[in-house]
Amino acid sequence: MxxxxxxxxxxxxxxxxxxxxxxxxxxxxxxxxxxxxxxxxxxxxxxxxxxxxxxxxxxxxxxxxxxxxxxxxxxxxxxxxxxxxxxxxxxxxxxxxxxxxxxxxxxxxxxxxxxxxxxAPAVQSKNRPLPAQEVPEEYEKQLNELREHVDFVSKDTPDHDDNVQAVDILREMYDNRYQGTDTEYHVTFGWLYRMTDSYLERLQQRDPIPMIIYAHFVVLIRVLDQFWYMQGWTHHVMSGIWELLPREHRAWLDWPIKRVGWVKP
Structure with missing residues (x-):
């Protein structure tokens, strides 16, 4: 450098x-x-x-x-x-x-x-896997239910494929992280890197479905709180999602909120 x-x-x-x-x-x-x-x-x-x-x-x-x-x-x-x-x-x-x-x-x-x-940009590393980490409780079940929900509510909309793909890639990131195949903490941000421009634009516009999926992504970056430059960000981001997500969608935040240890207002 x-x-x-x-x-x-x-x-x-x-x-x-x-x-x-x-x-x-x-x-x-x-x-x-x-x-x-x-x-x-x-x-x-x-x-x-x-x-x-x-x-x-x-x-x-x-x-x-x-x-x-x-x-x-x-x-x-x-x-x-x-x-x-x-x-x-x-x-x-x-x-x-x-x-x-x-x-x-x-x-x-x-x-x-x-x-x-x-x-060179993003070539998979061959380093040793990360140390074993606490696996979020029932993440497979939670992400399966999230995918079913996203698939159902997005049905017959132009955003269906983008939304389902976002969950599928997120599941891949969870599996890589908690099954010991990731070699760097920041690989998690590959989820955002792989999202389409249209998906990220809807997230910027605070579309409820991308926001809910993003809340589940925040669980993955919780481990980065150990680094000085990320301290406080996990709870801050979750608080923003809670504040700006319409009330009728907030039930989908229960699992990620518990996983990151944020306390609702």
Whole structure:
């Protein structure tokens, strides 16, 4: 990462911004100072990286891909923000999701062989599986029932296939995580990566069915609470789903809410 940073100052600025946010987390008595430093480097980086994104090409694709990935971590590292729930927002579209989708756009814009091997997009790792984790109670039964519900309520609508596929891919992510085949904690975000643009747009618009499925995804990211930059996000996102989901659909949140340990208001 450092070698890319020295050749591309916007990556270096983003690394400094993320480091400053980590220091703000570790030294709360100096938080304001470190956050100011993070903001300074972040703003400098955005000025530099924007034209690179516009002119994406084989010579800058590695640096741009790394930059948008770090930007996602910086968004997490700032901590939960009012009205920002990662895959959707309360008053506007999610800034974080726009950056996350930028990873997919960057990857799709350049042929895989143009990326250097160490930063090539999403190639399955051969590392050791994650340590055994507590399996969410009856997740197979819950996801089967969710799929039946989604299939029924989406029947004869243009969104049926997208909705059912979202549950099927989520089930795949659960199985990979809890049957020990995943090799990285953040592989879970592959669910959002694989969702169609139309599905993500409906999630942004707070369509109840995508929101319910998203709540079940939040259970998977609960394990990331152990990392400083994700602390507080799981409960924050679940609270946003609860607040903005119409009451008649909230019964479908009981299982995911219990799994993440969030307390209803």
């Amino acid at each position: 450092a070698d890319v940073g020295f050749r591309n100052p916007f990556v270096l600025h983003l690394m400094f911004a993320l480091t400053a946010l980590h220091l703000a987390h570790c030294r709360p008595d100096r938080r304001e100072q470190y956050v100011t430093t993070a903001d300074h480097h972040y703003e400098r980086a955005l000025v530099l990286v924007t034209p690179e994104i516009v002119n994406l090409n084989p010579s800058n694709c590695d640096a741009v891909l790394l930059a948008v990935q770090i930007i996602c971590f910086i968004s997490w590292g700032r901590g939960p923000q009012p009205g920002e729930y990662l895959a959707f927002g309360r008053d506007k579209k999610s800034d974080w999701l726009m950056m996350f989708r930028g990873i997919r756009t960057t990857s799709a814009s350049i042929e895989r062989q143009q990326f250097v091997k160490t930063r």
